[in-house]
Structure formats: C-alpha cells, structure tokens
Amino acid sequence: MRRNKAASVGALVLSLALTSAACGGGTSGGSNEQPKTLTYWASNQGASIEVDKKVLQPELDKFEKETGIKVKLEVVPWSDLLNRIMTASTTGRGPDVLNIGNTWSASLQAGGALMPWDDAAFQKIGGKDKFVESALGSTGAEGKPPAAVPLYSMAYALYYNKKLFKEAGISKPPATWDELVSTGKKLTKDGKAGLGVEGSNLSNNIHQVFVLGKQHGVDFFTPDGKADFTSDGAVAAVKQYVDLMATHKIVPRGNAEYEQNQSLSDFATDKTAMVLWQTAAATFAAKGMSEDEWGVAPAPVQSGAPGQGKGTNSMVAGINLAVFKNTKNSEGAMKFVEFMSSDGEQKILNKAYGSIPPVKTAQQDPAFNGPGIATLRETLTTSAAALPQVPEESQFETVVGTAVKELFAEAAAGRPVTDQLVRAKLDKAQQQMPKK
Structure with a gap:
C-alpha cells in the first residue's frame, strides 16, 4: 500500500x-x-x-x-x-x-x-x-x-536500471544490504544516484523499517500487542535505513522530501539506478520506460537468501x-x-x-x-x-513513519544521525501510542 x-x-x-x-x-x-x-x-x-x-x-x-x-x-x-x-x-x-x-x-x-x-x-x-x-x-x-x-x-522488490548498471560495469543486482551499499556507491556519480527513497512517505518508511526490523529480529510490537519501538533491534533497523542517505550517501538528500512516486520518476528518467518498491511495472510503463530497460530482483537481506523470519524481505502489501x-x-x-x-x-x-x-x-x-x-x-x-494486525497499526505507521521522515530531514541537512537520536525519535513516537 x-x-x-x-x-x-x-x-x-x-x-x-x-x-x-x-x-x-x-x-x-x-x-x-x-x-x-x-x-x-x-x-x-x-x-x-x-x-x-x-x-x-x-x-x-x-x-x-x-x-x-x-x-x-x-x-x-x-x-x-x-x-x-x-x-x-x-x-x-x-x-x-x-x-x-x-x-x-x-x-x-x-x-x-x-x-x-x-x-x-x-x-x-x-x-x-x-x-x-x-x-x-x-x-x-x-x-x-x-x-x-x-x-x-x-510485494516489494529491488528494481534496477539496466542501462546505468551496464555503464558502471555491474553485471548483477545486489542480494544483501552490504552489496546494495557497495553497488550504490559505484552508481552514485555524475549527478546520478545509486538508490531512490520516498523519505516523506510515512507508509513507505514503515514498510522498509518493518522489514529491516524482522531482519534484526523485532516486530515493533510485543506478543500481547504493546508498542515496542525502542529495542536495540528497532533502533538498528531504522538507523540502517536512514544511513543509506546519512552515512553511505547513495540516496540524494532531496529524497528526504519525496512522498508521491518521485523516486520512480527519477528511476524512469535514468537519474536513479535502483528503487525498492512494491509492484512498480505499470508505473514505469506509464512514465515511458519499456520493460527491457529495467530488471527486478528480490529485495536485500542481511545475509544468505530470502525466507521467513530474519530472511523476510517484504511486507505483505x-x-x-x-x-x-x-x-x-x-x-x-x-x-x-x-x-x-x-x-x-x-x-x-x-x-x-x-x-x-x-x-x-x-x-x-x-x-x-x-x-x-x-x-x-x-x-x-x-x-x-504481514504488518502487525493490531488496532493501533495505523497509528504506528503515522508516528514511526514520521520519526523516520524527521531522521531523513536531519540527514538531508547534513547533521549526524546517531543511535541516540534514533532512539529519542522512536521513544517520542512510542509516547504517542495508546497506553495499555
């Protein structure tokens, strides 16, 4: 969604x-x-x-x-x-x-x-x-x-621009996050970006950090449905996502303001080499990009191959x-x-x-x-x-999605995104959730 x-x-x-x-x-x-x-x-x-x-x-x-x-x-x-x-x-x-x-x-x-x-x-x-x-x-x-x-x-997948990959001498899409960062750095040059994100899109923020949370062994909610946003795994998941801009610099700073398919437009016009998106083929076609110009691969995992648990690489969209x-x-x-x-x-x-x-x-x-x-x-x-099927799920999307948006804004401004800052933003988000 x-x-x-x-x-x-x-x-x-x-x-x-x-x-x-x-x-x-x-x-x-x-x-x-x-x-x-x-x-x-x-x-x-x-x-x-x-x-x-x-x-x-x-x-x-x-x-x-x-x-x-x-x-x-x-x-x-x-x-x-x-x-x-x-x-x-x-x-x-x-x-x-x-x-x-x-x-x-x-x-x-x-x-x-x-x-x-x-x-x-x-x-x-x-x-x-x-x-x-x-x-x-x-x-x-x-x-x-x-x-x-x-x-x-x-479902989410990694879409990659075949032309930009060929120009950079890259023969295959990355399968892990380390490979994605390494590949993204090779592609970030001459005004082009390695990866595009929608930093102001609250739902997309949640989808990405939920998946990274699963890969770090957390769900953002306890088994009895209580918000659990400040665990080490949750902090690591959010920081890993924002670090694509803040630390690795494979995401342009301007993406912090993207919220409505702008990253897909950049991809279709050869400005961005990769995007993580759900079922994007029809949007690319509408923007004039032919099927033979892009490829698709499973979204990255921390290591190994996609699967359940820590191998989860998409939410059920x-x-x-x-x-x-x-x-x-x-x-x-x-x-x-x-x-x-x-x-x-x-x-x-x-x-x-x-x-x-x-x-x-x-x-x-x-x-x-x-x-x-x-x-x-x-x-x-x-x-x-599937994202947690709890009554507060939509509020979770709002408050944590906003926290991620604010962290992207910090990165876009050139300020450091530390573990302490991430935890503080997530703690603020958790305080806005209903008490149980």
Missing part, C-alpha cells in the same frame, strides 16, 4: 466505536428498495488519478450493463484517503464501497464502521477459499471476521475492498465486490496495475508468470510478512 497520513488513529478507533451505530453510510434511497447507484472510493494505484479512471471506468460501465447499478467513481490520493475514511465514518456521509490499504484492516475493524466478512458474506461472493492465504492474512485481526476482502496483492457497514445499498455493494473479485476482473485489473491477483484461479493466467511478476509472487509466498 502507498500513502501517508497525519491523523491519529487512536482517536479514530474511539470515534468509530462511538458513532458507527449512527453511521448512515453510502448512497441514499428509500427504505423498501435498494438504490440503483453505488459510490466507490478507489485508491490511486496508477501513475496518476487520470490513469486510474481510464483503467476503472470501462469495468464500472460493464458492471452497470450487467446489473443495472451505476457506480459513481472517485479516485482518492493516498495522502487523503484515511482522513476521508475517518470523516465518512463519523459523519455517515461517504461511499458504499471503498479501497483500503491492507495494513489498515485491523485498525478500521476495531472501530466497527466496516461490514464484517463472516462465512455467510464470503459465500455470496464465491467463498473465502478462492483467495490466497497470504492475502487473507492482512484483512483484520486474527480470530475475527475480516474487515475487507483482498483486491490487489503486491496490497489493497483490500471494504463495504461500509450501514450502506443503504448492501445488495448492490455485495454484487460489486463479487464482480471486482471475479476471475475475469481480477485478471483485467491486476494486469493493468502490474499487481498480483489474490484470487487463486486468476493467478494461473500466464500474464502473472513473467520474470518480473514471478519474483513478486515468490516473495509473497516465501519471504513476506
């Missing part, structure tokens, strides 16, 4: 718990008849909002032709989406169906504003078994009915589709979710976005077996881990 946010989800959970029963939700209509319209908030998946509209509108027109239900589409930028959801949840004025980042599932679930997907609900869309297990693992807290269903599955609990068009909403999660639509949409279908049968399409996508599928299957 790509987005950032500035709101406290601790307040969200409380406000949703107090207001969800009064939430009107969705489109209006008479009490005895389901309305013939749906409002759908889609997340910005493509290179731009206009690209998303071109991808989605033909499919929504197809749905209307099949069911007679018109879908009113709004594509919402990631920087706005969670705040929009919070407002809709507390006022009752919002969509019927919406996309959510899969890491938000447990937080939004705790508020009670989203329809729970029990066995009966899943049966209406073809059954829970049609989805792959890794995607279902990021739909809500364990032991509770999911808050949403998987729509697009993604993806987008889920949710229904507001008190929508006045529940039948239409269910039909829409069934349509969007159908085999045919899964193939069309995931091909368009370069993502992986979370529906098992759709994954069998040859389009999802090419070299680039195969690397992502292998990562999801063997070496990806």
